[in-house]
Amino acid sequence: MNFDLNKLVRQNIRDLKPYSSARSEYSGTANVFLDANENSYGSPLTKWYNRYPDPLQWELKKKIAAIKNVPAENMLLGNGSDECIDLLIRAFCEPQKDNLIICPPTYGMYEVYGNINNVEVREVPLLPGFQLNLEAIEAAIDENTKLIFICSPNNPTGNSMEREDIEIVLNNFEGIVVIDEAYINYSRRRSFVAELKEYPNLVVMQTFSKAWGLAALRLGINFASDEIVSILNKIKPPYNINQATQELALKALDNLEDVNTMIRDTVKEREELVKELVQLPMVQKVYPSDANFVLAKMDQATQVYNYLKEKGIIVRNRSNVVLCEDCLRITVGTPEQHKQLLKTLKEYKTI
Numbered sequence: 382m383n384f385d386l387n388k389l390v391r392q393n394i395r396d397l398k399p400y401s402s403a404r405s406e407y408s409g410t411a412n413v414f415l416d417a418n419e420n421s422y423g424s425p426l427t428k429w430y431n432r433y434p435d436p437l438q439w440e441l442k443k444k445i446a447a448i449k450n451v452p453a454e455n456m457l458l459g460n461g462s463d464e465c466i467d468l469l470i471r472a473f474c475e476p477q478k479d480n481l482i483i484c485p486p487t488y489g490m491y492e493v494y495g496n497i498n499n500v501e502v503r504e505v506p507l508l509p510g511f512q513l514n515l516e517a518i519e520a521a522i523d524e525n526t527k528l529i530f531i532c533s534p535n536n537p538t539g540n541s542m543e544r545e546d547i548e549i550v551l552n553n554f555e556g557i558v559v560i561d562e563a564y565i566n567y568s569r570r571r572s573f574v575a576e577l578k579e580y581p582n583l584v585v586m587q588t589f590s591k592a593w594g595l596a597a598l599r600l601g602i603n604f605a606s607d608e609i610v611s612i613l614n615k616i617k618p619p620y621n622i623n624q625a626t627q628e629l630a631l632k633a634l635d636n637l638e639d640v641n642t643m644i645r646d647t648v649k650e651r652e653e654l655v656k657e658l659v660q661l662p663m664v665q666k667v668y669p670s671d672a673n674f675v676l677a678k679m680d681q682a683t684q685v686y687n688y689l690k691e692k693g694i695i696v697r698n699r700s701n702v703v704l705c706e707d708c709l710r711i712t713v714g715t716p717e718q719h720k721q722l723l724k725t726l727k728e729y730k731t732i
Contacts, residue, residue, distance in 0.1 A: 384555055384582045386608055389473050389527055394616060402619040405436050434624035437614070441627050444634045451574055451604055457613045460621050462563060462588045462601035466530075467494045468613045469584065469603070473527045473557060474500040481528040482521055484513060486537055486702045488561060491530040506703055511538040511668070513546045519553075527556045534564040537699050537710045539670030541570045551580045557609070559584045566592035566644050567651070568671035574604050581606055591673060592644050593633055598626045647673050651713045657723050658711075662730060665707075674712045682707040685729060692725050 387395070403417035415421070417433055424431045435441075442453035459465035474481060480501035483491045487507075495502035503526070505517045518529065529550060533542040551558050560573050562585055574585050585604040590596035600622065603613065633640070655667050658677055663685060666678045676699065679685060686698040686709055697710040714722070 382552055382555055382582075386581070386606075386612075389556060390612055391471075391473065391475050394472050394612065397615055399615040400619055402433070402436055404433050405619065428624070428628075430624055432624070433620050434622065434627055436619045438622050438627055441622075441630055441634075444631060445602070448634065448637065449574060449604070451577065452607075454607045455577060455604055455610060457603040457605065457610050457617070458622050459601040459603065459617070461590070461599040462561070462586050463490050463494070464617070464621060465586055465601045465603045466490055466559075467498070468617055469528060469557070469559060470494050470498045470500055472612050472616055474498060475525075476500055479525045479527045480523070481530065482518060482526060483530050484518070484532075486511075486535075486699070486705050487530070487532045488536045488563075507535075507538075509704065511535060511540050511704065513542055513550070515546055515549060518550065522554065522556075526554075528559060529554060529556065530559045530561065532561040532563075533570075534562075534568050534671040536564070536672065537674075537676055537697070537702065537705060537708075539564075539668055539672045539674060539676050541568055541671045544570065547573070551576075551583060554582065557582050557584055559586060561586045563588045563591055564672035566640075567648055567673050570671060577604060577606065581608075584609060589630060589633070592647075593640055594643060595630065595633060598629055600626055600630055647713050650716065650719065651675065653716075654711070654713060654719055657719070658726075661723075661726055663726075674710055676705065676708050676710050678706075678708045680707070682709050685709065685726070688729055689722075689725060694722055694725055 407416065419433065420431045423429060438458050439453060442456050445456065446453045457465065459468065470481065476499035480503050481495055482503045482505055484505050484507050492502045503521045505514055505521050508514050531542060531547060534540060535542065547560065562572055565572050565587065573583060577583055587602045589598060589600040651670060655675055658664050658667050663680045664677055665680065668676045682700045683698060686696060689696055699705040699708045699710050
């Protein structure tokens with residue numbers, strides 16, 4: 382593979398002089414800050430949120446680095462993984478010229494941000510077993526293909542992609558391969574974060590929304606080479622991660638054992654949920670899952686979905702998604718939530 386990052390970056394992004402914020406122009410300690418037009422009298426809150434946050438979130442990145450064993454310079458923090466996706470497309474895809482590849486069924490925001498940025502989205506559906514169709518991916522690639530998004534474990538199917546297949550794409554594609562590992566903590570598969578030095582075209586996305594239980598904070602991570610991170614830093618909003626999010630994430634990182642306990646509990650409940658679901662008469666199949674949800678194929682899935690909704694139980698109807706006909710995606714809940722769900726499903730056959 383002949384990977385040249387400079388050829389991938391949009392010309393206007395390569396030439397862009399990024400905005401220089403007050404906080405990025407000064408580093409060090411001082412007693413008086415009169416450089417950023419902040420409210421010098423403070424704020425009505427208990428914290429001094431009148432000051433702009435660290436634009437590059439170094440304290441938070443260094444703490445993540447100690448856990449992930451990845452240098453802080455190899456991280457881009459985003460306002461959720463959605464901003465991480467958007468930044469990648471804006472940095473590398475020329476509108477109305479370049480294209481990106483997705484493998485449905487998959488996370489919907491890859492396509493949404495492709496469309497928002499006026500970039501062609503080429504769909505290469507997964508094989509019936511929910512694995513990558515390598516021949517079809519190869520056929521879809523042309524000189525204007527800049528990004529390939531691979532979700533593993535995949536949403537909404539729950540399975541992990543075969544590692545060898547991903548490595549084949551990484552070794553043969555001269556663009557950037559983005560592996561979305563939002564659910565990696567629930568899998569026994571090894572993260573691709575450890576492979577950053579081996580693959581200069583690799584970007585790994587992770588998030589605080591799932592295993593860390595911090596979806597409300599909106600905090601995502603792009604792990605990549607420092608060259609790719611530098612490009613993304615040029616175009617991100619100067620203060621994209623607010624101070625409250627940075628502080629709360631730092632506190633969460635001090636509670637790693639609590640997170641590991643939640644992960645173990647979730648995996649245990651996932652297996653128990655599968656055992657119960659497969660015994661229900663309307664359930665045809667529950668697909669193997671490495672995530673914190675399961676995909677269940679069942680008779681009259683849309684009717685079952687509407688029935689659950691009437692009973693105040695909300696799951697995700699994926700029946701209109703390719704390869705997921707008559708399927709409901711069910712998030713792993715607590716034992717009490719599962720008890721309520723299963724009781725309601727058992728009553729469905731009597732209506």
